[in-house]
Amino acid sequence: MPDDDVLTTLARERGRALFGYAYLLTGDRHAAEDLVQEALVRTFARRRTGFTPDDAEAYVRRAILTVFLDDARRRQRWAGVKHLLGRHDEPARDPAPAVGAVLDVQAALATLAPQERAAAVLRWCEDLTVPEVAARMGLADGTVKRYLSTAGHKLEARLGPLPEDESVPLTGRPLS
Structure with missing residues (x-):
């Protein structure tokens, strides 16, 4: 199937599923749209032969995760050095999102560190196993388990106990 047909089909x-995945990671509609667009551009910038829609989706999902984590690292590095520019007139931004009257999954996910959030989305929303999450994130299984444990405790503190049946998505409804 030609690349243009694969992109169109995908x-x-x-x-919608790709957007939903990106939205869970970013918590922001516009950022999620930009994330999906960037991932599509990165995936389809080079011509690949024998690219099926399923292969393309896997590549795009990986690209979404990679771009999200790279951007988070870049923002973190910038936050650590921007004070060196000597501009103190900007008010400091509160890194924690404003908590509304209703606690929901979006607000709870926003409280997690980027690595914890990515691990939680991959494990509980994408229904991947711990080894699969570790492979996607390029980490050891134990590191992923630590991120999931920390994320689970933080989410339970905000949302109450997580469902015992891990096949139920955090949102309570299908993502697509």
Whole structure:
């Protein structure tokens, strides 16, 4: 199947699911849209032969995760050095999101560190096993377990006990 057909099929049939995945990571509609677009550009910038829609979706999901984590690292590095520019007139931003009257999954996910959030989304929303999450994030299984444990405790503190049946997504409804 030509690359243009694969891209068209992927956008038409899996675009909402890809957006939902990116939205869970970012917590922001516009950032999620930008994240999906960047991932699509990175995936389809080079011509690949024999690229099926399923292969393309896997590549795009990996690219979404990679771009999200790279951006988080970049923002963290910038936050650590921007004070060196000597500009003190900007008010310091509170890194924790404003908590509304209703606690929901989006607000709870926003309280997690980027690595914890990515691990939680991959494990509990994408229904991947710990070894699969570790492979996607390029980490050891034990590191992923630590991120999941920390994320689980933080989410339970905000949302109450997590469902015993891990096949139930955190949102209570399918992502796509």
